[in-house]
Amino acid sequence: MDAQPGRSVTSKVLALLDAFTPASPALTLSELARRAELPLPTASRRVAELVAWGALERGDDGRYRIGLRLWEVGSLAPRGLGLRELALPTMEDLYEVTHENVQLAVRQDAELVFIERIAGRHAVPVLTRVGGRFALHATGVGLVLLAYAPAEVHEQVLAAPLERYTPLTVTDPGRLRRTLAEVRRTGYAVSDRQVTMDALSVAAPICGPEGAVVAAISLVVAQHRADPVALAPLVQAAGRTISRSLGTSYGSRRSPG
Amino acid sequence: MDAQPGRSVTSKVLALLDAFTPASPALTLSELARRAELPLPTASRRVAELVAWGALERGDDGRYRIGLRLWEVGSLAPRGLGLRELALPTMEDLYEVTHENVQLAVRQDAELVFIERIAGRHAVPVLTRVGGRFALHATGVGLVLLAYAPAEVHEQVLAAPLERYTPLTVTDPGRLRRTLAEVRRTGYAVSDRQVTMDALSVAAPICGPEGAVVAAISLVVAQHRADPVALAPLVQAAGRTISRSLGTSYGSRRSPG
């Protein structure tokens, strides 16, 4: 991934988009050039084209941000908003019953991506961000997604060192493997203070029309008032409801208008 | 926009992304090539690079879709999810009070883009789509965004013929101009059966820290049970609440973690 002159133009354009992260959503041209490992004139030219199309926007402060046009196109991702739109009504139902954080995530390679979150005013604050990534081995949704992932993903996750977020994070591969077997047996996952010491999450799988697990839904609640066993059926029911709506509407024609 | 060989590579890549629309979120390579006005081999090469990066994904049916990675990057757009995340709690409050559709939109040139919608199970169905565009002159959010838009946007909208969606759509430029003045006077907009004959929307502005209108929020309700004058204060209050949270958190540092 070094900046040899022989890089394709496309990869340069994409490297410029890659430069934007949740931690740095606004960048000057020179910052962009450095992060994308491009000479400044080249960055200037590519950025100008991206701005003309609407993929980037130049703010009043002269820094560049991701443009609305790119957000529009990105919202067409079937695993992003497509899934989201089908899941949202059920997530709202779950929120109204519990008034706790409701999260929706999918697996991307050996990480998870949060697709949607309903964060009530009175629920515990959550660290993560919609559109953000996270490791698979600690969160409730992560454990569900990992439990039903293909073997090569298991290998990949279990081979690398498991990052520790709290003293309760499972970092032993053998123990994680047993946890995953338990998740498959019961059909839900509990992550008790494995990400932060004040929260606990209960997650259940969402299956696509072919039966494969395509996403996971979870409730994140304050650890002290949590009863994971009581919450599990609620979350599982929501997961099944969304699975059913996926079965009926996924792949079928979109209603026009 | 013809396909002369002299097009820049960047524009070809972006044309491929442009090929995806809400009406056609999945395309074969040849469809992509045709829509982007590219020779098939060129499209094949560019698409391969986009797939490698994650901007596109190839489904089981062999068709290409927008990839999750592009959705992730797009979600960094400050006018997309950034605004959305600040507005969502207030939108949920408004939904819990009314149990009607709550919408959030921003203006992009002479159109509006829906950023978020809470669509309850029992609310009237809405035609529009999150991530979708719509004309400014018919919807409640559109009237608000247009009312507070710069003069050149007014010119542009009023110069072009105003599309008619229902018999009640305002298509006379003079009448629209008077409507916009009324919106600015009262601080809210009502679109009564101007988009569909069964729905009515009430919208209010959301202001950024500098006082400019950056977005609009609306309630969409069944026309027969609607009392726009009673709903207006609710929507306006929600708009002001979001404006305040924009004032405190926009531009300031994002909390880490």
Added chain:
DNA sequence: GCGCCTATTTCACTCAGTGAAAGGCCGGCG
């Protein structure tokens, strides 16, 4: 005015991208 930083433009060079054609791949059909 002058220095400093950042962004854009110029210019000659050259390699990434190109199209035409050939080559896989797959599924249908006689």
Added chain:
DNA sequence: CGCCGGCCTTTCACTGAGTGAAATAGGCGC
């Protein structure tokens, strides 16, 4: 089985879009 036809990828020689170095153009402080 073999042939066709649609669909995508690869090969190959060519060429112009993209390139870097350097010059140029803003912005800002002093």
